[in-house]
Amino acid sequence: MTAVVLDGIVLGLQFGLLGVGMTLVYGLGGVLNLAYGQMAVLAAMVVAVTLAAGAPALVAAGAGVLAAAAAGVVLDRTLMQPVYRQRGEHRVLLGLLLTLGVAFVIDGLLVWRYPTGTLRLAIGGQAVPILGVRMRVGSLWATGISLAVAALLLLFRATTPGRAAHSVIQDEVGARLVGINPAAVRLFIFALSGALAGLVAETRSMTSPVSVTAGFDFTILALIVAVVGGLGNVAGAFLAGVLLGIVSTVSAYYIGQYITTIVLLGAAALTIVIRPRGLLGR
Amino acid sequence: MLEVSGLSAGYLGENVVEGVDLEVGVGQAVTIIGSNGAGKTTLFRALCGMLPVSAGRVRFDGENITGRPTHRVARAGLAYVPAERHLFPGMSVRENLLLGAYPGRPDPSALQLVFDLFPRLEERRRQPAGSLSGGEQQMLAVGRALMARPRLLMLDEPTTGLAPKLAKSAYEALQVLKEKGVTLLVAEQQVPLALSLADRGYVLENGRIRLEGASEDLARNPEVRRAYLGVA
Numbered sequence: 001m002t003a004v005v006l007d008g009i010v011l012g013l014q015f016g017l018l019g020v021g022m023t024l025v026y027g028l029g030g031v032l033n034l035a036y037g038q039m040a041v042l043a044a045m046v047v048a049v050t051l052a053a054g055a056p057a058l059v060a061a062g063a064g065v066l067a068a069a070a071a072g073v074v075l076d077r078t079l080m081q082p083v084y085r086q087r088g089e090h091r092v093l094l095g096l097l098l099t100l101g102v103a104f105v106i107d108g109l110l111v112w113r114y115p116t117g118t119l120r121l122a123i124g125g126q127a128v129p130i131l132g133v134r135m136r137v138g139s140l141w142a143t144g145i146s147l148a149v150a151a152l153l154l155l156f157r158a159t160t161p162g163r164a165a166h167s168v169i170q171d172e173v174g175a176r177l178v179g180i181n182p183a184a185v186r187l188f189i190f191a192l193s194g195a196l197a198g199l200v201a202e203t204r205s206m207t208s209p210v211s212v213t214a215g216f217d218f219t220i221l222a223l224i225v226a227v228v229g230g231l232g233n234v235a236g237a238f239l240a241g242v243l244l245g246i247v248s249t250v251s252a253y254y255i256g257q258y259i260t261t262i263v264l265l266g267a268a269a270l271t272i273v274i275r276p277r278g279l280l281g282r
Numbered sequence: 283m284l285e286v287s288g289l290s291a292g293y294l295g296e297n298v299v300e301g302v303d304l305e306v307g308v309g310q311a312v313t314i315i316g317s318n319g320a321g322k323t324t325l326f327r328a329l330c331g332m333l334p335v336s337a338g339r340v341r342f343d344g345e346n347i348t349g350r351p352t353h354r355v356a357r358a359g360l361a362y363v364p365a366e367r368h369l370f371p372g373m374s375v376r377e378n379l380l381l382g383a384y385p386g387r388p389d390p391s392a393l394q395l396v397f398d399l400f401p402r403l404e405e406r407r408r409q410p411a412g413s414l415s416g417g418e419q420q421m422l423a424v425g426r427a428l429m430a431r432p433r434l435l436m437l438d439e440p441t442t443g444l445a446p447k448l449a450k451s452a453y454e455a456l457q458v459l460k461e462k463g464v465t466l467l468v469a470e471q472q473v474p475l476a477l478s479l480a481d482r483g484y485v486l487e488n489g490r491i492r493l494e495g496a497s498e499d500l501a502r503n504p505e506v507r508r509a510y511l512g513v514a
Contacts, residue, residue, distance in 0.1 A: 175381075
């Protein structure tokens, strides 16, 4: 049981970061980015290709994260501009449609170029015992990186730019009144979101292979986590990620791998029925 | 400090305010009085780039700021406190104030000024802004605007939703600010309060300036007395 829960936490921290990237963009721009998972896969493929070309692992990992962040920047600067001009429901709908289109385009291009593309960051070394459970080194790396990034996000929140980003989520008019340019904040958050997607793809590949077709799985997972945590709520997304990670490994262990997605969706639906605005939603 | 000439603005191509001329000098307190729907809020929103200007010009400190985006108007030193306040409800009072100084570092003396003016905010600095009472939220909105040490502070109906006693103390705080040399432009329906603070005033009716003059003259004007001061 301890082993299953520990594995759940390893997975959950990554779910959490994945959800944070989704929820931030929604909170700031009112966009549910359906191409989010494709940004993650883009990063994975960039890493695989640069590794194959002989680059050191760290350089390849950096290139992957940068590529996903750049995809975020391009998306914000181009297709999202007409979306930001819309308000309310129209904004959400147009955002969904356009990002869905982008998802298909990225998916198609990647599958066409790398039909069997898979990233697996094998990290060697002896398994380390933790709480009596032998943890694979890949899991520990993934966890360490996830925790470090979560800590960085927490620190960032207390800086002036972090506060400014948060203020745009809270009240965009208020943010403009104190001199914050919401467009600049959105651009930055879109890049950050891409970087998080790319990073999660990389940490995932440390424990299980990330295939070129994994895009929509990442997106759906991120959506579930973001909704359960309360859309737009960063702490909520992280908490939801950890909880759902545990739910996911427990159900995979006791019920079966193939039914895990159904259990996850069930857990999400139950949360929404009990707390319609998510775990920490306002 | 602020010169507005021939300003027209509105919604969906329809002007709500038309041909407004207005001037605020350095260190002055000026009020715009008018009833609900006279166009006070529209005028303010147009001044700080929240609404497109269809005609006319806004000059601030000798610079043309007509149609500039709101965040750049704010950085130029024109702080606007709307009636709806637009605080950051989930952030603490302190964080709201710190953001007021964006993008600069919060100035300790500005923070001290705000806390001296509104000791209540210092007591509640750790509470989320959304948990404050209406009067405290108004204090916070003004405090947040002061953190940037603005050269002009524009307030839209600072007494909205406040009980008469609180409305009066809000104006006492504005009086303190005026004595400290802060330039003020206040839109108000509560005309006696506004005229007690202001050096000069404008009467806005149906989107146009009907009257203007020194506050004492306006207070004595029979039209103003009949329409806004409840004197037959």
